Amino acid sequence: MEVEKSAEKSKKECRELKAEIERLKKERDAVIMAHYYQPEEIQDIADHLGDSLALARLATTLPNKVIVLCGVHFMAETAKILCPEKTVLCPDPEAGCSLADSCPAPEFEKFIKEHPGHTVISYVNTSAAVKALTDVVVTSGNAHRIVESFPKDEKIIFGPDRNLGNYINSVTGRSMVLWNGACHVHEKFSLEKILELKKEHPQALVLAHPECPRHILLVADKIGSTAVLLDFTKKSDKKEFIVATESGILHEMRKASPEKTFIAAPPADSTCACNECSFMKLNTLEKVYKSLLEMQPQVEVDEDIIEKARRPIERMLELS
Numbered sequence: 490m491e492v493e494k495s496a497e498k499s500k501k502e503c504r505e506l507k508a509e510i511e512r513l514k515k516e517r518d519a520v521i522m523a524h525y526y527q528p529e530e531i532q533d534i535a536d537h538l539g540d541s542l543a544l545a546r547l548a549t550t551l552p553n554k555v556i557v558l559c560g561v562h563f564m565a566e567t568a569k570i571l572c573p574e575k576t577v578l579c580p581d582p583e584a585g586c587s588l589a590d591s592c593p594a595p596e597f598e599k600f601i602k603e604h605p606g607h608t609v610i611s612y613v614n615t616s617a618a619v620k621a622l623t624d625v626v627v628t629s630g631n632a633h634r635i636v637e638s639f640p641k642d643e644k645i646i647f648g649p650d651r652n653l654g655n656y657i658n659s660v661t662g663r664s665m666v667l668w669n670g671a672c673h674v675h676e677k678f679s680l681e682k683i684l685e686l687k688k689e690h691p692q693a694l695v696l697a698h699p700e701c702p703r704h705i706l707l708v709a710d711k712i713g714s715t716a717v718l719l720d721f722t723k724k725s726d727k728k729e730f731i732v733a734t735e736s737g738i739l740h741e742m743r744k745a746s747p748e749k750t751f752i753a754a755p756p757a758d759s760t761c762a763c764n765e766c767s768f769m770k771l772n773t774l775e776k777v778y779k780s781l782l783e784m785q786p787q788v789e790v791d792e793d794i795i796e797k798a799r800r801p802i803e804r805m806l807e808l809s
Contacts, residue, residue, distance in 0.1 A: 506774050507534055513781035519555035519578075521777065522547060524564065525715045526737035526769040531559045531777065538741065540716040541567075541613045542628040546806060548572050557780060558788075559772045561586045565788040566617045570798045577788040580776035584768045586614055588700075591670035592649030594618035600646070604666055607644040610636065611801070614672070615649060617790045621797035626805045629699050630714035632657055635808045636665070652676075656699040656706060674766045675700035678733050679757035683708060686731050686752060693729035693752065696721065701733055705754075709733065722746055735766050 514521065514536075522544050523535035532538055537547050541564060548556065548568040555576045558565040563586055565579035597619050601609055611623040612632070620626055627635045636657050639645065647654040648668030652675065658665055675698055683695060683705070696718045697709035706712055711721050715738050722730055722742050732739060733754035742751045756764045780786065790798070 503530070503774065506778055510534060510774070510778050510781060513778070517555045517781055517784070518553050519557055519781060520551050520553040521557045521559060522568070524560035524737075524769065525719070525741055526735040526766055527559050527772060528737070528770055529740045530774055531772055532737070532740055534774070534777070535559065540628065540630060540714050542630050542714070542809065543716060544568070545571065545613070545628075545802065546809075549806070555781075555784075557777060559777065560584070561589075561766075561768050562788070563589045563614060563616060566790055567613065567620075567802065569788045569790050570617060570620070570795050570802060573790075573792075573795050576784065578780045578784065579786055579788050580773075580780045581771040582786045584771045586768060587673040588612070588614040588650055588670055589616055589619075592616075592619055592668055594622065597648060597668065598622055600648070600668060604644075604646055607646045607666060608639060609646045609648075610665070611648055612650050612653060613802075613805075617794050617798045619649070620801055621794050623798075623801040624804070625808065626801045628714060628805070629653060630716055631805065631809045632699075633660060635805065636661055636663065638808055650700055652702050653699045655703060656712070659703075672700045674735050674764055675705075675733075676702060677756035677758060677764055678702075678705050678754050680704050680708065682755045682757065683731060683733065686754070690729050690731065690750075690752065692727065693731050693750075694725070694727050695731045695754075696733060697754075698734035705733055718742075719745065722749065722751070733764075735769065736764055737766075737769060 521535045522537045523531050548571045556568050557578045558568050561584045569577040609624045613628045645665040647665040649670030651667045654667040694710040696711045723745050729750045731752045736753040739751045
């Protein structure tokens with residue numbers, strides 16, 4: 490009985506919190522943008538849900554004065570770069586990114602100087618300072634297309650994700666120079682456990698994000714960004730899918746196709762049946778509410794960095 494009362498109280502508090510967030514959104518002229526890897530309750534209150542490319546595009550079109558970016562810090566920075574006149578809130582400033590952290594701007598600048606005459610292509614999962622050193626930014630969804638827009642003999646530096654870079658090299662026949670960075674979530678998937686799941690679910694298709702290592706991509710039936718994988722599951726006549734990317738995307742997949750079964754590919758170093766990004770899961774309803782109430786923490790980017798970083802992002806949007 491006590492457990493039931495506690496659960497009812499929790500549901501009531503959650504409803505009240507959501508109502509307060511809605512009230513503050515109207516009061517502040519705010520919009521909530523969330524990535525597919527966010528906790529389910531954040532995805533459910535978002536006005537706009539998407540991957541990095543979709544969120545970047547949306548940021549340039551929204552009329553609201555305030556953007557609450559529920560994702561990780563580089564995503565909020567990207568919104569600020571594209572909309573410097575707007576207030577961009579990041580509910581938890583500690584929501585970083587292991588991939589972005591693997592590429593410090595001073596070291597990347599040195600790397601560029603060691604390879605003169607190269608066009609610099611950077612994955613969107615980077616700091617504003619790294620974007621400012623870049624010729625064109627890409628996402629996992631458009632990297633192939635943008636790389637192929639350059640001549641075959643173009644000398645290219647690709648950073649920071651070595652797995653995505655290796656994948657693009659393999660499908661384009663190029664030999665881009667790769668920065669040695671990686672996403673800790675996508676690095677953890679266990680090939681052995683995925684193959685075991687495949688035995689248990691022989692009809693299931695394996696879906697993988699291109700940030701996964703090559704040995705995972707080799708067993709995948711479909712490789713693509715979160716948006717590409719989501720769209721694939723909607724259109725496929727298959728009923729079971731083993732998904733090798735951050736498990737947050739399964740929430741939207743299940744909402745879009747409730748009659749289908751989605752299984753999170755497990756990591757190698759845990760008994761957990763899913764693979765989560767601890768940074769993405771830092772945002773909560775309470776933190777979203779507090780950020781709107783206090784209009785903090787605000788994301789700030791130096792004006793000179795904004796000017797330099799905007800150009801490669803805008804070029805990406807043009808080429809996309």
